[in-house]
Amino acid sequence: MSAEVLSKAVNLLSFVALGLTILVIVRPRLEGQVSAFGLQSFVLALLSALIAIHSGSLELFGVGIVLVVVKVILIPRVLNRAVAKIGLARVAAPYLSTSAALLICALLTIIAFYVMTPIAASNPLPTADAMPLAFAGVLIGFFIMVNRRRAVTQILGFLMLENGIFLLALLATYGVPFIVEMGVFLDVLVAVLIMEVFIYRIKDNFDSIDVGQLGKLKE
Amino acid sequence: MMLLIVLLIPLAGAALIALSRRRALMEVFHALATIATLGAGAAAVAQVYGGEVLTAAGDLFRVDALSALMVAIITFLGAIAAIYAIGYIRAELDGAPLSRPRLFFALYHLFVFTMLVAVTADNLGLMWIAIEGTTLATVFLVNFRQTRTSLEAAYKYLILSSVGIALAFIGTALVYYAGAPNSGEIAVNWSALRAAARSLNPEVMRLAFVFIVIGYGTKAGLAPMHTWLPDAHSEAPAPISALMSGVLLNVGLYAIVRFKAVVDVAVGPAFGAGLLLGIGLVSLSVAAAFLVRQRSYKRMLAYSSVEHIGIICLALGFGGYWGSFGALLHVVNHALSKSLLFILSGNILLKYHSAEIGEVRGLLHAAPWTGALFLAGTLALIGLPPFGPFISEFIIFRAGLESHPWAASAGMILLVVVFGGMLASVNQMLYGTPSEGLAPGDALRLWLAPIALNFALLLTLGLTMPLSFEAALKQVLQVLGV
Numbered sequence: 088m089s090a091e092v093l094s095k096a097v098n099l100l101s102f103v104a105l106g107l108t109i110l111v112i113v114r115p116r117l118e119g120q121v122s123a124f125g126l127q128s129f130v131l132a133l134l135s136a137l138i139a140i141h142s143g144s145l146e147l148f149g150v151g152i153v154l155v156v157v158k159v160i161l162i163p164r165v166l167n168r169a170v171a172k173i174g175l176a177r178v179a180a181p182y183l184s185t186s187a188a189l190l191i192c193a194l195l196t197i198i199a200f201y202v203m204t205p206i207a208a209s210n211p212l213p214t215a216d217a218m219p220l221a222f223a224g225v226l227i228g229f230f231i232m233v234n235r236r237r238a239v240t241q242i243l244g245f246l247m248l249e250n251g252i253f254l255l256a257l258l259a260t261y262g263v264p265f266i267v268e269m270g271v272f273l274d275v276l277v278a279v280l281i282m283e284v285f286i287y288r289i290k291d292n293f294d295s296i297d298v299g300q301l302g303k304l305k306e
Numbered sequence: 307m308m309l310l311i312v313l314l315i316p317l318a319g320a321a322l323i324a325l326s327r328r329r330a331l332m333e334v335f336h337a338l339a340t341i342a343t344l345g346a347g348a349a350a351v352a353q354v355y356g357g358e359v360l361t362a363a364g365d366l367f368r369v370d371a372l373s374a375l376m377v378a379i380i381t382f383l384g385a386i387a388a389i390y391a392i393g394y395i396r397a398e399l400d401g402a403p404l405s406r407p408r409l410f411f412a413l414y415h416l417f418v419f420t421m422l423v424a425v426t427a428d429n430l431g432l433m434w435i436a437i438e439g440t441t442l443a444t445v446f447l448v449n450f451r452q453t454r455t456s457l458e459a460a461y462k463y464l465i466l467s468s469v470g471i472a473l474a475f476i477g478t479a480l481v482y483y484a485g486a487p488n489s490g491e492i493a494v495n496w497s498a499l500r501a502a503a504r505s506l507n508p509e510v511m512r513l514a515f516v517f518i519v520i521g522y523g524t525k526a527g528l529a530p531m532h533t534w535l536p537d538a539h540s541e542a543p544a545p546i547s548a549l550m551s552g553v554l555l556n557v558g559l560y561a562i563v564r565f566k567a568v569v570d571v572a573v574g575p576a577f578g579a580g581l582l583l584g585i586g587l588v589s590l591s592v593a594a595a596f597l598v599r600q601r602s603y604k605r606m607l608a609y610s611s612v613e614h615i616g617i618i619c620l621a622l623g624f625g626g627y628w629g630s631f632g633a634l635l636h637v638v639n640h641a642l643s644k645s646l647l648f649i650l651s652g653n654i655l656l657k658y659h660s661a662e663i664g665e666v667r668g669l670l671h672a673a674p675w676t677g678a679l680f681l682a683g684t685l686a687l688i689g690l691p692p693f694g695p696f697i698s699e700f701i702i703f704r705a706g707l708e709s710h711p712w713a714a715s716a717g718m719i720l721l722v723v724v725f726g727g728m729l730a731s732v733n734q735m736l737y738g739t740p741s742e743g744l745a746p747g748d749a750l751r752l753w754l755a756p757i758a759l760n761f762a763l764l765l766t767l768g769l770t771m772p773l774s775f776e777a778a779l780k781q782v783l784q785v786l787g788v
Contacts, residue, residue: 202513205509206480206509206510206513209507209509209510210483225476229469232465232469238461241465245465245468245469245472248469248472249472252472252475252476252479255476255479256475256479256482256483259479259480259482259483260479260482260483263431263478263479263482263494264429264431264494266366266429266431266432267429267431267432267434267435267494268431270431270432270435271431271434271435271475273435274435274438274439274442277442278438278441278442278464278468281442281445281446281464282464282465285449285457285460285461285464288449288452288457289457289461292454292457293454301457301458301461301462
C-alpha cells in the first residue's frame with residue numbers, strides 16, 4: 088500500500104471515529120451510546136490493522152486484535168449489562184441541550200486543529216495529517232464526561248477520551264510499545280469493571296445513577 | 307535480582323492474604339509481607355547508594371538514586387502504617403465478616419506493589435500503567451466504610467484520577483513522538499531519553515510537559531486538579547490516608563520530576579520552572595483558603611498535603627542546587643510528618659467517632675498520648691523547629707528569595723496564613739472539657755509505637771544533617787542533572 092493511499096484511508100477512518108464520538112452526544116439512550124463506542128473501537132482496530140500492514144509491524148496487528156477483544160466485545164458487554172440492570176434510568180439526561188452541545192463540539196474541534204496542526208506539521212509519517220482529528224476526539228470525550236449526568240455516559244466519555252489518545256499515539260508514532268499498550272488495555276478493562284461496581288453501589292445507595300446527586304461532601 | 311524480590315514480595319503477600327481463610331492467618335501474612343518488603347527494600351536502597359544501579363527484567367526496571375529514595379519512603383512508611391493498620395482494623399472491623407479484612411489487607415499490599423512498580427519502572431509507559439494501577443488499587447479502600455460519603459469520594463477519585471492520568475498519557479505519547487524521528491528506535495526509557503534530550507523537538511516537548519504536569523499533577527494533588535483529594539483522603543481508613551497523603555502524592559510528583567529533568571535539557575529550564583512556580587503558588591493559595599476555619603481535622607490534613615506539594619513544586623521551580631536539594635528534603639519531611647498525623651487522626655476518630663473539629667473537645671484530657679503527639683506532629687508539619695520541615699522550608703525559601711523573590715515572598719505569606727489556620731484548629735481540639743461519658747484513655751496506644759521512629763527521624767533532620775543522608779541526596783541531584 089502506498090503512503091498516499093494509506094494517508095487517505097487513515098484520514099477517512101479518523102473522521103469516522105470522530106463522528107462516532109459526536110454520535111454519543113446526539114443519541115438519547117444509553118444502549119445507543121454504548122454501541123457507538125463499540126463501533127468506534129472497531130474503526131480503531133481497522134486503523135491499527137491498516138497501519139500494521141503498511142509498516143509491516145506484527146506487534147501492531149496484535150494490538151488491533153486485543154483492541155477488538157477488549158473494547159469491541161468485552162467492555163460494551165459489561166456496559167450493556169450495567170444498563171440492563173439499572174432499569175428505568177436509561178435516558179441520558181445531559182446538562183446542556185443537544186444543539187448547544189454540538190456547538191461546543193465544533194469549537195473543540197477548531198481548538199484541536201489550532202493546537203495540533205503545527206505539531207503534526209513536523210511529523211514525516213503519512214498518518215500525521217489526521218492527528219488533529221484524534222485530538223478533537225480527546226477533547227470531546229472530555230466534554231462528554233462533564234456534560235452528562237448519568238454515570239454510564241460519564242464512563243463512556245472516559246472511554247472515548249481513552250480511544251482518542253490511543254488514536255493520537257497511533258497516528259503520531261504508530262503506537263506506543265507493545266507491552267505498554269497491553270498494560271493500558273488491562274488498566275482500562277479493570278477501571279471499567281470497577282466503575283461498573285460503583286454504578287451498582289450508587290444505584291443502591293441513592294436509588295438513581297444520577298451523579299448530580301453526589302454532592303454531600305462539602306466544606 | 308534484589309529488585310525483583312522487592313517487587314514480588316508485596317504481590318505475593320497480597321495473593322496469600324486473598325487466599326487466607328482465617329483472620330489470624332491474614333494478619334500473619336500481612337505482618338510477614340510488611341517486614342519482608344521493608345527488609346528487601348532497605349537492602350536494595352543500600353546497594354544503590356553504595357554505587358550500584360539495579361536493573362531487572364531486561365530494561366523494564368531500573369533503580370537509580372532517585373528511584374531508591376522513593377523506594378525507601380514507600381517501604382518505610384508502608385511498614386509504619388501497616389503495623390498501625392493491624393490494630394486499627396481490629397478495632398474498626400470487630401466482628402465483621404472475613405471478606406472485609408481480607409479485602410483491606412490484600413489491597414494494602416497491592417497498593418504498595420503498584421507504587422513500587424511506578425518508581426522503579428525505567429519505561430515511561432510502564433510507569434504510567436503502574437500509576438493508574440495505584441488508583442485502581444486504592445479506590446475500594448477509599449470506599450471501605452461503604453457509607454454514602456465514602457462512595458461519593460471514591461467515585462470522584464476514580465473518575466478524576468483516571469481522566470488526569472489519561473491526560474498524562476497524551477504527554478507520554480507526545481514524548482515518544484518527540485523522541486521518535488531522531489533516535490529511529492523510539493526512546494522509551496528514562497536513561498535513553500535523558501541521553502537524547504538535546505535532540506528532542508522542543509515544540510512538542512513543551513506541549514508534552516503541560517499535559518504531564520496537569521495529568522500527574524492530578525495524582526500529586528496539585529490545585530486546581532486537587533478536588534478529589536480532600537474527599538478521598540478524609541474518607542479512607544486512617545492507615546490508607548497516611549499512605550495516600552504521605553507517599554502516593556509523592557509518586558505523582560516523582561513522575562513530574564523525571565519528566566522535568568528531560569524537559570529542562572530539551573527546552574531550557576525556564577519553561578518548566580515557570581509552570582511549576584505558577585501551579586505551586588495556586589496550590590498554596592487554595593490550601594491556605596481552605597485551611598482557615600476548616601471544620602474537619604482529616605480534611606485539614608488533606609489540604610495541608612496540597613499545601614506541602616505546592617511548596618515542593620515551588621522549590622522545584624526555584625531550581626538550582628539548593629532549590630532542588632530543599633525539594634528532596636521536604637519530600638522526606640512531609641512524608642514523615644503527614645503519615646504520622648493521619649495515623650493519629652485514626653486514633654482520634656476511634657475515640658470521638660467524628661471527623662468534625664467541633665466535636666473533638668479536650669483531646670489532651672481524653673486521650674493524652676494521642677493529643678500530645680498530634681500537637682507535636684502539627685508543630686512539625688507547620689514548620690517549627692526543632693523538626694525537619696523547618697529546615698527544608700528554610701532552605702527552599704532561602705533559595706527562592708535569591709532566584710525568584712516575588713514568588714518566594716508570596717509563598718511565605720501564604721505559609722503564615724496556613725500556620726495560623728492550622729494552629730487555631732488544632733488548639734480547638736486539644737483543650738476544653740471532653741463530652742460526658744467519654745472514658746479517658748487512648749485508643750490503640752501500643753499500636754502507635756512505630757510513629758516514634760517518625761518523630762526520631764524528624765528530630766534528627768531538624769537538628770543535624772547526617773552525612774550519609776546528605777551524600778544520598780547529592781546522588782539524587784546528580785541523577786537529576788542539577
